[in-house]
Amino acid sequence: MQSYLDIIETVLTNGKRKANRTGVDTLSCFALNYRVDLSKGYPLLTTKSVNFKAMLQETLWYLSGQEHIRELRRHTKIWDHWADDNGNLETAYGRYWRRFPVPSSGVELAGEVFLDKTHPNVQQEQDGSYSFDQIGYLLSELRRNPFSRRLVVTAWHPANAAASKLPPCHYTWALNVQPDNEGNPHTLNCHLTQRSADIGLGVPFNLACYSFLTLAIAQEMGLQAGEFAHTMIDAHIYLDHVEGLKTQLGRTPKELPTLSIAKKPLLDLTFDDVQLVDYNPHPFIWLPVAV
Numbered sequence: 001m002q003s004y005l006d007i008i009e010t011v012l013t014n015g016k017r018k019a020n021r022t023g024v025d026t027l028s029c030f031a032l033n034y035r036v037d038l039s040k041g042y043p044l045l046t047t048k049s050v051n052f053k054a055m056l057q058e059t060l061w062y063l064s065g066q067e068h069i070r071e072l073r074r075h076t077k078i079w080d081h082w083a084d085d086n087g088n089l090e091t092a093y094g095r096y097w098r099r100f101p102v103p104s105s106g107v108e109l110a111g112e113v114f115l116d117k118t119h120p121n122v123q124q125e126q127d128g129s130y131s132f133d134q135i136g137y138l139l140s141e142l143r144r145n146p147f148s149r150r151l152v153v154t155a156w157h158p159a160n161a162a163a164s165k166l167p168p169c170h171y172t173w174a175l176n177v178q179p180d181n182e183g184n185p186h187t188l189n190c191h192l193t194q195r196s197a198d199i200g201l202g203v204p205f206n207l208a209c210y211s212f213l214t215l216a217i218a219q220e221m222g223l224q225a226g227e228f229a230h231t232m233i234d235a236h237i238y239l240d241h242v243e244g245l246k247t248q249l250g251r252t253p254k255e256l257p258t259l260s261i262a263k264k265p266l267l268d269l270t271f272d273d274v275q276l277v278d279y280n281p282h283p284f285i286w287l288p289v290a291v
Contacts, residue, residue: 001045001253003034004207008245011199011237018236022290026236032197035229036211041256043211043228044276045204047248049284052208052276054078059209063135063267065098075271081291082166090164096155099123099131138175139266142221146185151175170194170206175217178226187226188218197232200241200287206230212274215259216266244285251282 015027036043044050054076061072069079070087083089102114102122115122121137122130134153141148154172161167173192180186192210197203211228218225237245255278262273 001036001043001047001256003036004043004045004203005047005249005253007032007034007203007232007235008199008237008249011235012242012245012249015237017239020236022238024238024240024290026238027242028234028236030235031231031233032235033229033231035227036207037227038211038214038225042208042215042259042276044208044257044279044281045248046254046256046279046281047251048204048244049281050204050208051076052279053271055205055208056212056271056274058205059212060269060271062094062097062209063269065094065133067092067095067099081289091155091160091167093155093168093170096157096168097135097153098133099125100134100154101157102130102132104129135267139217139220142175142177142217146177146221146223147179149176151177169196169198169202170210173210175214177223185221186224188214188221188223189226189229190214191229191231193231193233195233197235198290199235199237200245201289203230203232212259212261213266216261216269216274219261219263220266238288238290241287244287247285248282254280254282 010032011027011029015029018026018028020026044052057072057075058078068087068089069083073080073087079089108114115132117130121133123133125131138151138153141151152172152174155168156171170192173190176189176191177185178187178189190210192206194206207230214228215225257279258277260275260277262269264273
């Protein structure tokens with residue numbers, strides 16, 4: 001994972017000190033990006049131990065479409081800082097991935113068009129409103145039209161983000177299929193765009209999460225996993241993470257592990273369907289969470 005270490009080096013060398021909402025200043029760079037080849041192994045960091053189980057539980061929570069963490073907090077406390085006592089969140093990724101609000105009939109602007117309520121990826125909520133399952137649509141479109149350039153999922157709802165105390169950081173991702181030499185669908189790639197990227201704590205989870213999704217979707221579609229590419233708009237290191245990240249720079253990356261994923265549809269996968277194989281990282285490095 002030299003590409004991740006290169007990002008650390010870039011921010012430590014070129015980052016500008018910058019204040020933010022947490023009260024802990026960062027070293028910040030604008031618009032950094034990296035990419036990893038998923039055919040070379042599962043890119044879970046080896047220069048420190050990463051909590052794979054917590055990452056997987058969080059990703060499965062995204063896919064569940066839940067807007068609360070009442071089930072998730074039984075497995076990990078990762079979202080407790082931003083939930084109320086009942087486990088409710090002002091913003092939840094999976095809510096928009098699986099249940100993005102569809103405007104009520106009659107509110108469309110002139111010339112605007114939305115899917116009919118009978119579309120298989122449009123569903124009715126308990127309050128009578130309608131929502132759109134972006135993941136369901138993504139999977140069906142991959143089967144129907146794998147070379148589509150519209151394989152996009154967004155967790156960003158502007159009216160929610162303007163009010164939420166923690167709107168989505170990794171807010172949109174897109175899949176892209178490349179052909180083989182005969183022009184047939186062959187390789188599945190994923191690109192993630194992130195408005196705010198915590199290099200020390202967040203990015204290792206983001207990298208692991210979206211690489212897992214790419215591998216699982218590729219397997220379901222009968223495609224080869226290609227690359228994961230990641231663009232970070234505000235790429236930053238919190239000042240109280242600097243020493244821990246310098247420790248990582250002094251460590252030699254080890255051989256990457258692999259993932260064993262049950263041959264089931266993405267939305268049917270459970271925690272026990274995913275196994276991490278041959279993960280032998282350097283010791284854990286504790287970094288404080290900036291709230």
